[in-house]
Amino acid sequence: MRDLKYDFASIEPKWQKKWQEEKTFHCENHSDKPKFYALVEFPYPSGQGLHVGHARPYTAMDVVARKRRMDGYNVLFPMGYDAFGLPTENYAIKNHIHPAKVTHDNIENFTKQLKMLGYSFDWDRVINTTDPSYYKWTQWIFLQLYKHGLAYKTTMPVNWCTSCKCVLANEEVVEGVCERCGSPVIRKEKSQWMLKITEYAQRLIDDLDDLDFIERVKIQQKNWIGRSTGAEVTFKATTGDEIVVYTTRPDTLFGATYMVLSPEHELVRKWLDAGLLHNAGDVTAYQKAAASKSDLERTELNKEKTGVCLSGVEGINPVNGRRIPIFISDYVLSTYGTGAIMAVPAHDERDWEFAKKFGCEIIEVVSGGEDVQKAAFTAKDETGILVNSEFLNGMTVKDAIPAMTEWLEEKGVGHSKVNYKLRDWVFSRQRYWGEPIPMVYCEKCGWQPLPEDQLPLLLPDVESYEPTDDGESPLSKMTDWVNTTCPCCGGPAKRETDTMPQWAGSSWYFLRYMDPHNDKALASPEALKYWSPVDWYNGGMEHTTLHLLYSRFWHKFLYDIGVVPTKEPYQKRTSHGMILGEGGEKMSKSRGNVINPNDVVAQYGADTMRLYIMFIGDFEKAAAWSDNAVKGCKRFLDRVWNLSEQCSDSLEHTPANESSLHKTIKKVSEDIEAMKFNTAIAALMALVNDFYANGCSKGDFATLLLMLSPFAPHMVEELWETMGFAAAKGGMACQQPWPVYDASKTVAAQATMAVQVCGKLRATVTVPVDSDEGTVVAAALADPKVQKFTEGKQIVKTILVPNKLINLIAR
RNA sequence: GCCGGUGUGAUGGAAUUGGUAGACGUAGUGGACUCAAAAUCCACCGCUGGCGACAGCGUACCGGUUCGAGUCCGGUCACCGGCACCA
Numbered sequence: 001m002r003d004l005k006y007d008f009a010s011i012e013p014k015w016q017k018k019w020q021e022e023k024t025f026h027c028e029n030h031s032d033k034p035k036f037y038a039l040v041e042f043p044y045p046s047g048q049g050l051h052v053g054h055a056r057p058y059t060a061m062d063v064v065a066r067k068r069r070m071d072g073y074n075v076l077f078p079m080g081y082d083a084f085g086l087p088t089e090n091y092a093i094k095n096h097i098h099p100a101k102v103t104h105d106n107i108e109n110f111t112k113q114l115k116m117l118g119y120s121f122d123w124d125r126v127i128n129t130t131d132p133s134y135y136k137w138t139q140w141i142f143l144q145l146y147k148h149g150l151a152y153k154t155t156m157p158v159n160w161c162t163s164c165k166c167v168l169a170n171e172e173v174v175e176g177v178c179e180r181c182g183s184p185v186i187r188k189e190k191s192q193w194m195l196k197i198t199e200y201a202q203r204l205i206d207d208l209d210d211l212d213f214i215e216r217v218k219i220q221q222k223n224w225i226g227r228s229t230g231a232e233v234t235f236k237a238t239t240g241d242e243i244v245v246y247t248t249r250p251d252t253l254f255g256a257t258y259m260v261l262s263p264e265h266e267l268v269r270k271w272l273d274a275g276l277l278h279n280a281g282d283v284t285a286y287q288k289a290a291a292s293k294s295d296l297e298r299t300e301l302n303k304e305k306t307g308v309c310l311s312g313v314e315g316i317n318p319v320n321g322r323r324i325p326i327f328i329s330d331y332v333l334s335t336y337g338t339g340a341i342m343a344v345p346a347h348d349e350r351d352w353e354f355a356k357k358f359g360c361e362i363i364e365v366v367s368g369g370e371d372v373q374k375a376a377f378t379a380k381d382e383t384g385i386l387v388n389s390e391f392l393n394g395m396t397v398k399d400a401i402p403a404m405t406e407w408l409e410e411k412g413v414g415h416s417k418v419n420y421k422l423r424d425w426v427f428s429r430q431r432y433w434g435e436p437i438p439m440v441y442c443e444k445c446g447w448q449p450l451p452e453d454q455l456p457l458l459l460p461d462v463e464s465y466e467p468t469d470d471g472e473s474p475l476s477k478m479t480d481w482v483n484t485t486c487p488c489c490g491g492p493a494k495r496e497t498d499t500m501p502q503w504a505g506s507s508w509y510f511l512r513y514m515d516p517h518n519d520k521a522l523a524s525p526e527a528l529k530y531w532s533p534v535d536w537y538n539g540g541m542e543h544t545t546l547h548l549l550y551s552r553f554w555h556k557f558l559y560d561i562g563v564v565p566t567k568e569p570y571q572k573r574t575s576h577g578m579i580l581g582e583g584g585e586k587m588s589k590s591r592g593n594v595i596n597p598n599d600v601v602a603q604y605g606a607d608t609m610r611l612y613i614m615f616i617g618d619f620e621k622a623a624a625w626s627d628n629a630v631k632g633c634k635r636f637l638d639r640v641w642n643l644s645e646q647c648s649d650s651l652e653h654t655p656a657n658e659s660s661l662h663k664t665i666k667k668v669s670e671d672i673e674a675m676k677f678n679t680a681i682a683a684l685m686a687l688v689n690d691f692y693a694n695g696c697s698k699g700d701f702a703t704l705l706l707m708l709s710p711f712a713p714h715m716v717e718e719l720w721e722t723m724g725f726a727a728a729k730g731g732m733a734c735q736q737p738w739p740v741y742d743a744s745k746t747v748a749a750q751a752t753m754a755v756q757v758c759g760k761l762r763a764t765v766t767v768p769v770d771s772d773e774g775t776v777v778a779a780a781l782a783d784p785k786v787q788k789f790t791e792g793k794q795i796v797k798t799i800l801v802p803n804k805l806i807n808l809i810a811r
Numbered sequence: 812g813c814c815g816g817u818g819u820g821a822u823g824g825a826a827u828u829g830g831u832a833g834a835c836g837u838a839g840u841g842g843a844c845u846c847a848a849a850a851u852c853c854a855c856c857g858c859u860g861g862c863g864a865c866a867g868c869g870u871a872c873c874g875g876u877u878c879g880a881g882u883c884c885g886g887u888c889a890c891c892g893g894c895a896c897c898a
Binding site: 005215216219220223224226228230245246247248249260305329330331332333335336337341342343344348349350351353354419420421541544545615616617618621622623624626628629631632633635636638642667670678679681682683684685686689752753754755756758759760761764785797798799801804805807808809 | 812813814815816817822823824825826827830831834835836837838850851865877878879891892893894896897898
């Protein structure tokens with residue numbers, strides 16, 4: 001009897017069925033209880049199914065959600081599927097199956113797996129971004145963005161994946177290659193729908209201050225938005241044209257010895273057209289070379305600066321009237337600032353490198369560094385003093401920046417300026433499996449939004465999902481669908497054939513959960529008011545600058561137009577570490593080290609899987625899977641199961657366990673809230689060890705079960721029922737109040753204190769709790785091990801840390 | 812290069828934020844039970860010296876502050892993540 005194993009294979013489905021039938025975790029949009037909205041990132045339903053990387057955040061938030069219910073909250077803990085996207089479309093192309101069918105099958109599989117793990121989602125609120133009743137509202141939000149001038153179409157160089165034949169957002173290009181397929185990304189001029197996220201740049205930074213996001217998320221978002229302050233300065237060209245440059249160092253203006261325009265700069269085109277450039281051939285050749293370069297090549301060539309001097313045109317420095325050469329070079333980006341710079345080689349490393357290669361003059365204007373002919377001096381602190389700069393001479397850099405800015409403004413040749421690295425969001429994809437963009441183009445009226453009563457604009461069936469070779473969406477071949485009438489004049493018009501990127505549906509999904517079946521609005525104002533904001537959102541760090549930033553942007557927009565009641569969508573954001581394969585390597589099919597949750601559940605049960613994934617290590621850090629450690633968790637659950645048959649009948653707590661029980665309640669309660677699941681479980685294991693050592697009552701055991709229930713809900717419910725607690729307390733363990741501890745009972749009557757002599761541990765003494773210094777010193781000095789080190793010496797000082805430690809300083 | 816993080820036994824990791832380093836778990840060793848194995852239970856389990864009680868050393872490395880440092884400060888090294896010609 002002692003080493004009986006519990007039969008998880010029959011227990012787990014039994015309780016999952018009961019939760020489903022009784023809708024145990026269903027929640028209403030009103031309650032006397034305080035609300036708590038816990039959110040995890042909904043999965044992309046890939047063909048591979050759920051993997052252990054999903055299980056970590058899902059289990060963590062399930063533990064939190066289950067505990068908060070027991071704490072007396074009305075908890076919304078929903079799940080759904082982010083199902084538009086390329087892998088499904090590629091699979092459909094390869095196997096000639098409709099993406100909707102693939103999506104449906106994958107979702108079915110995911111749902112089965114999520115239920116198998118016993119998550120307490122409200123299954124009545126499941127959403128699917130590819131469902132027309134959902135994407136109707138994604139399209140609706142797009143129309144609102146358009147109507148408020150935040151969506152626009154423009155021709156611009158975009159990131160073009162050579163393999164996916166598709167435009168990518170900057171965020172989807174990683175080290176010059178496509179984030180998804182790894183193929184090189186080149187620049188291509190295309191007409192694209194854009195969203196003006198840059199309009200929200202400052203608010204996206206400022207409002208982080210009021211949020212409870214983990215610090216590294218805030219820092220990463222701020223870095224990504226990349227605010228910098230400086231000045232725009234207008235230089236004249238000898239042609240009479242004005243060249244506006246952006247600089248963060250207006251103090252160094254006297255050191256500007258040449259200028260650089262990006263190869264795409266409009267003035268270059270203008271001067272070429274006007275025949276002003278003597279070396280037009282070199283210039284156009286350079287422009288052509290730069291345009292065809294992929295981002296990867298640009299980065300690789302990063303070491304060696306290239307460029308062409310524009311012969312026949314010069315710039316004029318507004319501070320001293322000096323004529324300086326103008327270059328074009330791809331180290332100046334057309335997409336940042338004004339696409340033109342003043343080069344100060346003495347105080348900028350890139351300019352210095354370029355100047356050395358092209359023989360430009362290097363003039364020191366900030367002293368305090370090494371010889372500027374040998375290296376650029378870039379320090380911005382008090383170490384530098386301005387020289388060779390007329391009215392700025394003798395100032396520190398810090399003082400010279402505002403002084404020069406003021407001078408520029410007075411003379412009308414410049415002004416202070418804030419710039420952001422963040423760029424507008426490229427919102428079109430030349431792909432099939434996405435939300436159709438609800439816009440119509442009419443030769444007479446231009447772009448027209450589809451009237452809202454025509455939403456959803458359904459994605460039509462096509463024969464082939466392959467993108468066309470000229471980069472148009474497969475939808476462009478559907479002439480019946482493309483040809484329509486203009487909503488404005490009624491004349492012939494064509495629909496937009498591009499679709500939205502995958503990030504669209506996930507930018508607002510958390511709102512739909514609040515009221516998922518509403519067909520009048522994306523969610524009712526009452527539901528939005530009741531549940532907003534999401535109280536706690538856990539997700540991966542990889543979404544920090546993508547999904548998390550995009551959805552904050554959309555939410556702020558919806559707030560501005562009065563749709564949502566809060567200016568931020570998520571109050572708290574936490575993030576989990578990755579699960580690595582055995583041995584610490586990333587899990588991948590090619591390495592053959594992928595752990596399938598189905599196998600783990602089949603062998604050990606869902607409760608063991610859940611417990612282990614929470615016990616594996618620090619939640620925020622990466623952790624390597626270990627089959628042996630899984631066994632340890634199973635062993636622990638077996639020990640709990642067997643302990644149930646050894647409890648005494650008393651419903652009172654056993655005195656011997658009292659302080660460890662109360663300490664454990666405190667520890668587990670606090671650790672779950674702090675996402676220190678590993679130590680919460682360690683505390684439960686230690687408590688079970690105590691119970692085995694001291695014996696335990698039914699009352700002790702019931703408390704243990706309640707604390708264990710968020711981690712191992714199936715086994716706990718089974719024991720709760722068979723031991724008669726369900727009948728006695730009326731309901732399942734997950735419906736009971738969370739145990740409370742009595743602070744006065746967390747301390748034992750006796751304290752074991754460390755005794756140090758001169759800071760070195762020499763003994764421990766056991767004294768009554770809260771003993772005063774005199775008592776502790778006397779007890780310490782009575783110990784022969786202490787006497788050995790104090791003999792013949794005088795105690796000159798004692799330091800007491802109550803109930804912890806006494807340090808005797810002896811001389 | 813810039814920003815952020817981490818470094819503790821054989822191993823995953825603890826340590827109430829300056830107070831007994833190594834909780835809890837794995838692996839290992841010895842023992843009990845067993846014909847035997849598995850499972851379970853008990854004991855040991857940082858390094859060095861000693862039969863031993865014990866002593867010395869020990870949280871990447873060097874230095875500092877302190878009665879006391881894994882924790883704080885200065886410097887060095889290594890690894891991980893993000894950004895990367897953003898003027």
